[in-house]
Amino acid sequence: MKGTFYAVGVGPGDPELLTMKAIRTIxxxxxxxxxxxxxxxxxxxxxxFAKEERWLEKCAAYQILTGADLDVTEKEMLYLPMPMIREKERLRENHDRCAKQVMEILDVGLDIACVTLGDPSIYATTSYIKVRLEQNGYRTxxxxxxxxxxxxxxxxxVxxxxxxxxxxxxPASYDIEKSLSLSGTRILMKTASRTAQVREALEKRGMDVLMAENCGMEQEQFYHSVKEIPDKTSYYSLYIVKEPKEETKW
Structure with a gap:
């Protein structure tokens, strides 16, 4: 019987947010x-069984497991390259190679737990592998x-x-002006590469802005207004944007 590919969400960074189901699956x-x-x-x-520490120490999802004292020393390791690039053809070829390697492992009956930050249904790189596996009849x-x-x-x-x-x-890396015209709460993700543009657009509109940087990680920072946000932010940054509200009196 072929193995199953599990895309496992490990949360945003705080090991205490790792779920019991994720721990059991891993x-x-x-x-x-x-x-x-x-x-x-x-x-x-x-x-x-070989650990490539030079890569693992930079992998935020793996570091969450170590922070939770989850022993994975006896696991067989699969390293999947997920480069930070935008060239569609290169990305497609890379995802094809990763899926092919995953299939070879599943074919010998081994289950795979692939860890991903946050939730695997939201902007997760595992989705590119998942769809290729399903197209070829594998369980995910x-x-x-x-x-x-x-x-x-x-x-x-809040x-x-x-x-x-x-x-x-x-995703704030695209049409930010169109995004800000929506009503309700806007959560802007993938903002690091456009911090200056995003901040300028928010200042013009006079919106209530909150920002979290490295949420749940050692370098965690929270900002409560657009003026507090620094010129440069890390990759793991997001904004919570709302229309200004009148203060409710009791």
Whole structure:
């Protein structure tokens, strides 16, 4: 029988947000797959029991497991290159190679737990592999994790929506002006490369702006207005944007 590919959400960074279901799935799967963005990892590598520390120490999803004292020393390791590039053809070829390697492992009956930050249904790189596996008749499953914007709202001590308010989850690397014209709460993700443009657009509109940077990680920072946000922010940054509200009196 062929194995199953599990895309496992490990939450945004805080090991305490790793779910019991994620822990159980990782423990039960003999192969642990980790996404690697290091350019030196150009090909998927199935390295039985060998730990490539130079890559793992930079993998945020893997570091969550170590922070939770989850013992994975006996796992077979699968390193999947996930480069930070936009060239569609190169990305397609890379995802094809990763899926092919995953299929070879599943064909010998081994289950794979592939860890991903946050939740695997939200902008997760595992989705590109998942769809290729399903097209070829392999079994897949999603193990939900705490999304970064939910953890950020908790860290900022705010609610994301009330009553009939809408919530929009948006990649800020695209048409920011169009995104800001939507009603309700706008969650802007993938903002690091356009911090200056995003901040300028928000200042013009006079919106209520909150920002979380490295939520749940050691370098965690929260900002409560657009003026507090620095010129440069890390890759793991998101905005929570709302229309100004009148203060409710009791």
């Amino acid at each position: 423990r039960e799967c003999p192969v642990l797959a980790v996404p690697i963005s290091d350019p030196e990892c150009g090909q998927p590598i199935w390295n039985r 499953a999603l193990i939900p994790g705490v999304p970064s914007f939910c953890a950020a709202a908790a860290g900022l001590n 609610t994301l929506a009330e009553n009939r308010e809408e919530i929009h989850i948006l």
